[in-house]
Amino acid sequence: MASQQPIMTREDLIAFLDREFPQIHEGGQTYFLEEIGPLSARMRMEYRDRHLRPGGTISGPSMMTLADLALYAAILAHIGPVALAVTTNLSFNFLRKPEPRALIGECRLLKLGKRLAVGEVSIFSEGRAGVVCHATGTYSIPER
Amino acid sequence: MASQQPIMTREDLIAFLDREFPQIHEGGQTYFLEEIGPLSARMRMEYRDRHLRPGGTISGPSMMTLADLALYAAILAHIGPVALAVTTNLSFNFLRKPEPRALIGECRLLKLGKRLAVGEVSIFSEGRAGVVCHATGTYSIPER
Amino acid sequence: MASQQPIMTREDLIAFLDREFPQIHEGGQTYFLEEIGPLSARMRMEYRDRHLRPGGTISGPSMMTLADLALYAAILAHIGPVALAVTTNLSFNFLRKPEPRALIGECRLLKLGKRLAVGEVSIFSEGRAGVVCHATGTYSIPER
Amino acid sequence: MASQQPIMTREDLIAFLDREFPQIHEGGQTYFLEEIGPLSARMRMEYRDRHLRPGGTISGPSMMTLADLALYAAILAHIGPVALAVTTNLSFNFLRKPEPRALIGECRLLKLGKRLAVGEVSIFSEGRAGVVCHATGTYSIPER
Numbered sequence: 226m227a228s229q230q231p232i233m234t235r236e237d238l239i240a241f242l243d244r245e246f247p248q249i250h251e252g253g254q255t256y257f258l259e260e261i262g263p264l265s266a267r268m269r270m271e272y273r274d275r276h277l278r279p280g281g282t283i284s285g286p287s288m289m290t291l292a293d294l295a296l297y298a299a300i301l302a303h304i305g306p307v308a309l310a311v312t313t314n315l316s317f318n319f320l321r322k323p324e325p326r327a328l329i330g331e332c333r334l335l336k337l338g339k340r341l342a343v344g345e346v347s348i349f350s351e352g353r354a355g356v357v358c359h360a361t362g363t364y365s366i367p368e369r
Numbered sequence: 370m371a372s373q374q375p376i377m378t379r380e381d382l383i384a385f386l387d388r389e390f391p392q393i394h395e396g397g398q399t400y401f402l403e404e405i406g407p408l409s410a411r412m413r414m415e416y417r418d419r420h421l422r423p424g425g426t427i428s429g430p431s432m433m434t435l436a437d438l439a440l441y442a443a444i445l446a447h448i449g450p451v452a453l454a455v456t457t458n459l460s461f462n463f464l465r466k467p468e469p470r471a472l473i474g475e476c477r478l479l480k481l482g483k484r485l486a487v488g489e490v491s492i493f494s495e496g497r498a499g500v501v502c503h504a505t506g507t508y509s510i511p512e513r
Numbered sequence: 514m515a516s517q518q519p520i521m522t523r524e525d526l527i528a529f530l531d532r533e534f535p536q537i538h539e540g541g542q543t544y545f546l547e548e549i550g551p552l553s554a555r556m557r558m559e560y561r562d563r564h565l566r567p568g569g570t571i572s573g574p575s576m577m578t579l580a581d582l583a584l585y586a587a588i589l590a591h592i593g594p595v596a597l598a599v600t601t602n603l604s605f606n607f608l609r610k611p612e613p614r615a616l617i618g619e620c621r622l623l624k625l626g627k628r629l630a631v632g633e634v635s636i637f638s639e640g641r642a643g644v645v646c647h648a649t650g651t652y653s654i655p656e657r
Numbered sequence: 658m659a660s661q662q663p664i665m666t667r668e669d670l671i672a673f674l675d676r677e678f679p680q681i682h683e684g685g686q687t688y689f690l691e692e693i694g695p696l697s698a699r700m701r702m703e704y705r706d707r708h709l710r711p712g713g714t715i716s717g718p719s720m721m722t723l724a725d726l727a728l729y730a731a732i733l734a735h736i737g738p739v740a741l742a743v744t745t746n747l748s749f750n751f752l753r754k755p756e757p758r759a760l761i762g763e764c765r766l767l768k769l770g771k772r773l774a775v776g777e778v779s780i781f782s783e784g785r786a787g788v789v790c791h792a793t794g795t796y797s798i799p800e801r
Contacts, residue, residue, distance in 0.1 A: 248428070251419045252396070275395045284392070285437055285456055290430040312429055313773060314746050314795060316460040316604045318631050318649055320624040335644050336608040340772060341745060341797065343606050345633070345647065356623050359633065361606055361649060363746060363795075365773065457629060458602050458651060460748045462775050462793055464768040479788050480752040484628060485601060485653065487750050489777070489791065500767050503777065505750055505793060507602060507651075509629065536716070539707045540684070563683045572680070573725055573744055578718040600717055604748040 229337070231261045231302040238298060241306045249294065256291065258298050264334040266299035269351070271327050282322040285358075289317060292346040292360035295330035300342045300364050303334065307367060310342075314363040320356055327351040340366055373481070375405045375446040382442060385450045393438065400435065402442050408478040410443035413495070415471050426466040429502075433461060436490040436504035439474035444486045444508050447478065451511060454486075458507040464500055471495040484510055517625070519549045519590040526586060529594045537582065544579065546586050552622040554587035557639070559615050570610040573646075577605060580634040580648035583618035588630045588652050591622065595655060598630075602651040608644055615639040628654055661769070663693045663734040670730060673738045681726065688723065690730050696766040698731035701783070703759050714754040717790075721749060724778040724792035727762035732774045732796050735766065739799060742774075746795040752788055759783040772798055 233241070239258050242249070249256055252275065260267040268291055270276075276287040293312060300310060329349045336343040341363055348358040377385070383402050386393070393400055396419065404411040412435060414420075420431040437456060444454060473493045480487040485507055492502040521529070527546050530537070537544055540563065548555040556579060558564075564575040581600060588598060617637045624631040629651055636646040665673070671690050674681070681688055684707065692699040700723055702708075708719040725744060732742060761781045768775040773795055780790040 245423055248419060248422065275392060278392065279389055285459070286430050286434040289433045289459070293429055311466070312463050314460075314462055315429070315433070316458075316649065316748060318458055318623065318651065319456050320631060322455070335606065335647050343608060343647070359623050359631070359649065361604065361647065363606065460604060460793065462767065462795065464775060479750065479791050487752060487791070503767050503775070503793065505748065505791065507750065533711055536707060536710060563680060566680065567677055573747070574718050574722040577721045577747070581717055599754070600751050602748075602750055603717070603721070604746075606746055607744050610743070 229303075230263055232305055233261070233302045235261045238302055241301070242298070256294055261298070261302045264299070264303070264337070266295055266302060266332045268295035268298060268330040268332070269327055270330070272325060277325060280322070281325050283325065283328060285319060288319075288323070288328065288348055288358045289315070289360070291328055291330045291348060292317065292358070293362065295332040295346050296344045296362045296364065299332040299334050299344055300337070303337055304342070304366060309367045310364045312362060313365045316361050318359045320358060323350050323357040326353070328357070342366060373447075374407055376449055377405070377446045379405045382446055385445070386442070400438055405442070405446045408443070408447070408481070410439055410446060410476045412439035412442060412474045412476070413471055414474070416469060421469060424466070425469050427469065427472060429463060432463075432467070432472065432492055432502045433459065433504070435472055435474045435492060436461065436502070437506065439476040439490050440488045440506045440508065443476040443478050443488055444481070447481055448486070448510060453511045454508045456506060457509045460505050462503045464502060467494050467501040470497070472501070486510060517591075518551055520593055521549070521590045523549045526590055529589070530586070544582055549586070549590045552587070552591070552625070554583055554590060554620045556583035556586060556618045556620070557615055558618070560613060565613060568610070569613050571613065571616060573607060576611070576616065576636055576646045577603070577648070579616055579618045579636060580605070580646070581650065583620040583634050584632045584650045584652065587620040587622050587632055588625070591625055592630070592654060597655045598652045600650060601653045604649050606647045608646060611638050611645040614641070616645070630654060661735075662695055664737055665693070665734045667693045670734055673733070674730070688726055693730070693734045696731070696735070696769070698727055698734060698764045700727035700730060700762040700764070701759055702762070704757060709757060712754070713757050715757065715760060717751060720755070720760065720780055720790045721747065721792070723760055723762045723780060724749065724790070725794065727764040727778050728776045728794045728796065731764040731766050731776055732769070735769055736774070736798060741799045742796045744794060745797045748793050750791045752790060755782050755789040758785070760789070774798060
């Protein structure tokens with residue numbers, strides 16, 4: 226069982242993500258790692274026109290990307306920079322249409338095992354109560 | 370219960386999607402509706418550099434977008450151009466890393482009710498056997 | 514949008530469940546509604562030999578039943594005794610093998626809409642930290 | 658990668674399940690393994706009064722148990738009698754209320770990896786078209 230305390234700082238993790246996954250900033254950076262804590266991480270997403278859908282809501286794929294990234298960041302923070310951890314399962318409930326505001330993804334790890342890590346992510350519109358999207362996900366962790 | 374036969378042609382549906390969701394072609398069109406059938410639809414995704422991840426695999430969010438679009442197309446084809454149908458749930462199992470090849474999303478509707486439509490999508494690398502990602506999803510259908 | 518405060522008391526809800534779903538007590542009552550709160554409910558499950566699996570862990574179906582019941586109770590408490598609310602989706606992550614102890618299912622509603630209600634349930638072994646099973650689920654609510 | 662051909666016969670697998678999981682026959686046997694094939698298995702469930710819910714439909718937990726068992730049988734048939742394979746994830750879409758008839762669970766494996774096996778199960782009312790419940794699930798396979 227990995228430690229329940231993060232072993233990477235926010236700065237180290239940001240540097241790792243920028244180096245290994247430059248594609249997530251394609252078209253201009255919109256995903257920002259805000260905080261790392263015990264079994265948790267918070268990721269913020271600013272929106273651009275390209276993230277909007279008819280009616281001015283933020284697209285589902287933008288939220289799914291945010292959830293996946295928040296979960297990945299939370300896991301790496303606790304197991305170290307293992308680029309090859311891979312998502313095996315993601316489940317989403319879309320609860321409310323997100324208005325055009327920045328989105329906050331709050332990730333909480335539910336399990337941090339030797340082979341699998343599982344977490345949930347609640348996505349909020351910044352400054353608003355009420356979850357707009359809830360996700361759960363599993364990562365498979367390579368042998369170390 | 371809606372008809373089990375599509376009521377929109379592929380051409381009408383493409384025109385509808387292009388008009389209502391131009392954002393899905395942002396950065397150059399990569400998602401193409403290939404076929405509509407009874408309770409089914411097939412969507413093809415060409416990849417660009419922006420869809421790749423380290424190791425040359427196609428990103429999870431690209432596949433999630435493909436699955437959501439294939440399901441949306443299959444539903445609209447059978448209920449007509451209801452822009453306001455919204456995804457309420459999506460679940461993904463990521464099974465193999467997709468090599469850099471076009472992806473095919475085969476959608477099959479499991480239920481086409483008055484309020485909810487449910488389907489599954491199997492995503493393949495073009496010309497390869499073996500599902501790379503499997504999705505199930507639910508759309509809520511507005512009252513008509 | 515339904516009220517965020519329960520409109521049924523715990524006693525009324527227990528009486529309703531006992532009357533409408535006597536089958537859940539088949540073989541001797543093991544599921545007990547412990548508490549109702551704003552957008553929440555807590556259900557307790559005592560185990561019998563019939564709930565055990567090799568190694569002395571409590572079976573998956575027992576936990577799935579507990580989660581479904583906790584979600585149903587939380588929803589009914591807020592919308593009133595609508596026997597015909599039906600589960601449309603349930604997703605489970607099994608995180609740890611539950612030892613032979615009573616299980617506690619803590620349900621929190623994420624959305625209480627006119628047509629759909631969505632919630633999550635965290636299941637714990639009584640007196641232990643660490644979620645053994647996490648569930649999310651959706652109920653379809655009949656028109657009233 | 659395990660073989661895509663089953664390595665246990667139906668008879669051996671039935672004997673293994675009866676010996677290791679006698680609890681699934683608690684109250685009288687209702688789950689029957691009908692067939693094993695390449696990456697597939699079919700399980701049949703007869704119903705008793707204890708499986709019914711108001712309105713005469715078969716309960717959700719009965720269907721969830723059927724899906725989990727069908728998936729477990731399909732996996733064991735291909736990897737051999739590994740009692741300790743454990744479910745890590747199950748997702749269900751409940752599509753139609755099953756009338757009081759025997760249920761058939763058709764499992765198809767989507768992935769049979771070294772550490773994880775993933776499959777889907779379509780549940781039908783015997784002699785009827787139309788999926789009543791669709792499930793996907795993941796098992797973690799112990800090192801051998």
